[in-house]
Amino acid sequence: MSRVVVVTGAASGNGQAIAHRFLDHGDRVAAVDLSAEGLAARSQDDWAAHGDRVLCLPGDVASEADMERIIDRVVEHFGRIDVLVNNAGIAGNPEATVLHATPIGEFDRVIAVNVRGVFLGCRNAIPVMLEQGGGVIVNIASVAGLVAFPGRAAYTASKGAVIQLTRSIAADYAHAGIRCNALCPGMIETPMTQWRLDNPDLRRQVLDRIPQNEIGIANDVASVVLFLAGTDARYFNGAALVMDGGYTAI
Numbered sequence: 001m002s003r004v005v006v007v008t009g010a011a012s013g014n015g016q017a018i019a020h021r022f023l024d025h026g027d028r029v030a031a032v033d034l035s036a037e038g039l040a041a042r043s044q045d046d047w048a049a050h051g052d053r054v055l056c057l058p059g060d061v062a063s064e065a066d067m068e069r070i071i072d073r074v075v076e077h078f079g080r081i082d083v084l085v086n087n088a089g090i091a092g093n094p095e096a097t098v099l100h101a102t103p104i105g106e107f108d109r110v111i112a113v114n115v116r117g118v119f120l121g122c123r124n125a126i127p128v129m130l131e132q133g134g135g136v137i138v139n140i141a142s143v144a145g146l147v148a149f150p151g152r153a154a155y156t157a158s159k160g161a162v163i164q165l166t167r168s169i170a171a172d173y174a175h176a177g178i179r180c181n182a183l184c185p186g187m188i189e190t191p192m193t194q195w196r197l198d199n200p201d202l203r204r205q206v207l208d209r210i211p212q213n214e215i216g217i218a219n220d221v222a223s224v225v226l227f228l229a230g231t232d233a234r235y236f237n238g239a240a241l242v243m244d245g246g247y248t249a250i
């Protein structure tokens with residue numbers, strides 16, 4: 001059956017691959033992103049073949065009004081929400097480094113997008129799922145929610161919070177047929193990480209810390225999200241799945 005899937009941060013990187021994977025699977029996708037231009041570009045290239053199964057909804061996941069409008073529009077258009085993938089996230093600007101050097105405004109911005117964004121996505125979609133008798137939520141956290149990323153205090157704190165929100169949702173809504181899991185990727189080659197990976201020295205430093213000696217790709221993320229959203233994952237709830245080439249194994 002064609003599910004209705006909401007993917008935030010769908011115009012780039014992991015979100016683009018996740019949206020594409022659900023469309024390839026025959027599902028309908030509401031693609032949400034801050035970048036209206038990015039969504040328009042994806043509609044013309046990556047998702048062009050899927051036509052009316054894609055609904056592009058520009059908006060800010062950190063905005064209460066935007067998320068209310070977006071979820072209302074998805075229900076109006078597709079009639080239900082089977083899967084919510086809270087993927088939109090930011091690493092913070094170059095000043096968001098160690099704690100005492102992180103500007104307060106930048107700390108707030110990272111928390112607003114990465115944590116408040118997940119909260120608002122769930123806050124608006126859960127009532128829809130409760131009314132229809134169930135649903136699945138996949139939150140894109142990071143290994144930074146489990147171990148610290150040196151020099152990335154705000155990002156590390158935000159991803160830890162995403163994992164705890166995930167557990168809280170699993171505990172509170174399992175009885176209502178809602179499953180909620182977090183995926184914790186390690187280093188994935190996307191526009192977010194491109195600046196680092198394009199520098200041969202920095203790329204070598206990253207690879208040296210990964211036992212598998214390779215960087216993940218957005219399709220790796222999409223494959224696991226598709227699995228977590230499906231019935232094969234029916235007994236996964238409140239989990240934080242690590243997918244990092246062995247980064248956190250040592």
Ligand SMILES: NC(=O)c1ccc[n+]([C@@H]2O[C@H](COP(=O)([O-])OP(=O)(O)OC[C@H]3O[C@@H](n4cnc5c(N)ncnc54)[C@H](O)[C@@H]3O)[C@@H](O)[C@H]2O)c1
Nearest residue numbers: 009012013014033034060061088089142187188190191192
């Ligand atoms: N790339 C990695 O190595 C990696 C590793 C672990 C986790 N993640 C997580 O994966 C997710 C996607 O990251 P990515 O690497 O694809 O990054 P990306 O920068 O390529 O894509 C992020 C997308 O989110 C959108 N976005 C940003 N702020 C938004 C907002 N306020 N509202 C709506 N959309 C917004 C951007 O416009 C962009 O299209 C993030 O949550 C990130 O933390 C990435």
